[in-house]
Amino acid sequence: MISCDLIVIGSGPAGKRAAIQAAKWGKNVHVIEERQSVGGVSVHSGTIPSKTLRETVLNLSGWRERAFYGRAYRVKDDITADDLKQRLNMTLNHEVDTLEHQFARNNVNITNGHASFVDPNTIQVAMPDGKTQTFRSERILIATGTQPHRDTTIPFDGERIIDSDEILSINDVPGSITVIGAGVIGVEYATIFATLDAKITLVEPRDSMLDFIDRELIDDFTHQMKDCGVNLRFGQKVSGVRRDGDGCIVELANKRVIRSDMVMFAAGRMGNTADLKLENCGLDVDHRGRLALANPATFQTHVPHIYAAGDVIGFPSLASTSMEQGRIAVFHAFGNEAYAHDAPEYFPYGIYSVPEMSTIGMSEEEVLERGIPYECGICRFRETSRGQIMGLKHGLMKLIFSMKTRRLLGAHIVGEGATELIHIGQAVLNLRGTLDYFVENTFNYPTLAEAYKVAALDAWNRMPHEMNG
Numbered sequence: 001m002i003s004c005d006l007i008v009i010g011s012g013p014a015g016k017r018a019a020i021q022a023a024k025w026g027k028n029v030h031v032i033e034e035r036q037s038v039g040g041v042s043v044h045s046g047t048i049p050s051k052t053l054r055e056t057v058l059n060l061s062g063w064r065e066r067a068f069y070g071r072a073y074r075v076k077d078d079i080t081a082d083d084l085k086q087r088l089n090m091t092l093n094h095e096v097d098t099l100e101h102q103f104a105r106n107n108v109n110i111t112n113g114h115a116s117f118v119d120p121n122t123i124q125v126a127m128p129d130g131k132t133q134t135f136r137s138e139r140i141l142i143a144t145g146t147q148p149h150r151d152t153t154i155p156f157d158g159e160r161i162i163d164s165d166e167i168l169s170i171n172d173v174p175g176s177i178t179v180i181g182a183g184v185i186g187v188e189y190a191t192i193f194a195t196l197d198a199k200i201t202l203v204e205p206r207d208s209m210l211d212f213i214d215r216e217l218i219d220d221f222t223h224q225m226k227d228c229g230v231n232l233r234f235g236q237k238v239s240g241v242r243r244d245g246d247g248c249i250v251e252l253a254n255k256r257v258i259r260s261d262m263v264m265f266a267a268g269r270m271g272n273t274a275d276l277k278l279e280n281c282g283l284d285v286d287h288r289g290r291l292a293l294a295n296p297a298t299f300q301t302h303v304p305h306i307y308a309a310g311d312v313i314g315f316p317s318l319a320s321t322s323m324e325q326g327r328i329a330v331f332h333a334f335g336n337e338a339y340a341h342d343a344p345e346y347f348p349y350g351i352y353s354v355p356e357m358s359t360i361g362m363s364e365e366e367v368l369e370r371g372i373p374y375e376c377g378i379c380r381f382r383e384t385s386r387g388q389i390m391g392l393k394h395g396l397m398k399l400i401f402s403m404k405t406r407r408l409l410g411a412h413i414v415g416e417g418a419t420e421l422i423h424i425g426q427a428v429l430n431l432r433g434t435l436d437y438f439v440e441n442t443f444n445y446p447t448l449a450e451a452y453k454v455a456a457l458d459a460w461n462r463m464p465h466e467m468n469g
Contacts, residue, residue, distance in 0.1 A: 012040020014310030067391030377459030
């Protein structure tokens with residue numbers, strides 16, 4: 001039996017950050033990773049692969065240049081699955097190599113194998129060679145991530161009827177895909193493959209998508225999706241899915257039928273907890289396999305010395321927030337609470353669709369619900385010189401300000417570079433900055449960042465004259 005200061009189950013963003021933070025204090029840390037390579041879902045089937053696929057598609061399809069050269073413009077006419085995988089494999093190998101180096105440099109011990117609880121302090125690991133190893137610690141962090149939810153009524157075959165992980169290993173680029181589920185993952189893959197001119201049908205039982213994003217942004221995004229040929233079927237439930245020769249048929253509850261080359265089911269994810277034998281340590285999970293926290297501020301579960309972080313605890317399920325959760329958890333686990341500063345109230349969301357979206361702070365709907373007097377400013381990217389240079393026909397930035405204090409309440413962006421641009425809004429919002437920052441400061445010209453000044457001036461012009469000096 002190996003005794004250590006901290007056992008971390010999972011080497012994704014939360015597990016990595018937690019393990020390295022503890023190791024920097026000289027703690028004896030053991031990370032248990034079921035895969036043969038470190039990185040977890042983020043590196044192997046989630047964040048990094050999907051974003052790499054997106055960038056590859058945008059480059060090979062010539063999507064960014066079509067405003068100048070027409071919709072028929074292509075960098076490569078016949079884009080194959082091998083083309084998509086080539087860049088993907090290079091990126092993943094680099095990520096794994098970087099992570100292995102970080103673990104080695106910080107003296108973090110890695111054991112490959114499947115972990116399960118023997119008791120609240122003991123973990124048994126079944127290793128690939130058939131042997132087992134037992135670890136014991138007074139502190140354990142569960143950071144096992146998630147896997148796609150698989151509806152039992154869907155006849156997955158790994159070839160034509162697939163989940164959102166399996167789409168990364170397809171052998172050919174389909175001419176048409178039916179995507180079931182208009183959450184973040186479904187929307188991202190639907191728009192990525194639409195950029196390859198695949199015929200996409202997006203099916204969602206709810207009447208809307210991405211409800212946490214400002215509706216004005218979603219309206220603009222929806223228009224762009226339709227402009228790319230994505231067929232939206234909202235408010236419609238799937239009653240059946242089946243193979244039909246080399247293709248698939250999706251039957252809707254309203255009796256309509258959708259035929260496509262491929263079906264991707266992307267209706268949520270499940271926590272990777274089913275085989276941890278949590279009953280041996282006194283923990284339970286919800287219907288989606290997610291762990292509940294007894295103290296969300298410290299990431300302690302209902303067993304005080306067992307912590308959980310990352311996607312396995314649910315919302316917001318972002319790689320960025322998972323890293324911070326892992327870091328904060330080990331500060332509390334080792335009694336360094338004085339250094340575990342609370343995270344800022346607002347953090348950015350990035351949706352890596354085509355076009356991408358990013359948002360921070362309150363949406364206009366939230367501001368209205370709270371009864372806060374406010375004003376909005378809008379800048380469309382085509383209004384900026386950089387937007388014209390880049391050939392951007394779409395894209396907008398929306399800023400929301402308090403009428404009383406002039407403070408920035410929310411920043412919402414859809415369009416090229418949204419996930420990068422949002423960090424200017426993030427800094428101003430979390431530092432309690434006001435409209436005046438954007439109006440009075442100078443931005444590089446020409447840049448898309450100049451949209452902040454244009455949007456702020458738009459809001460300034462709408463405010464009562466006496467408020468503007």
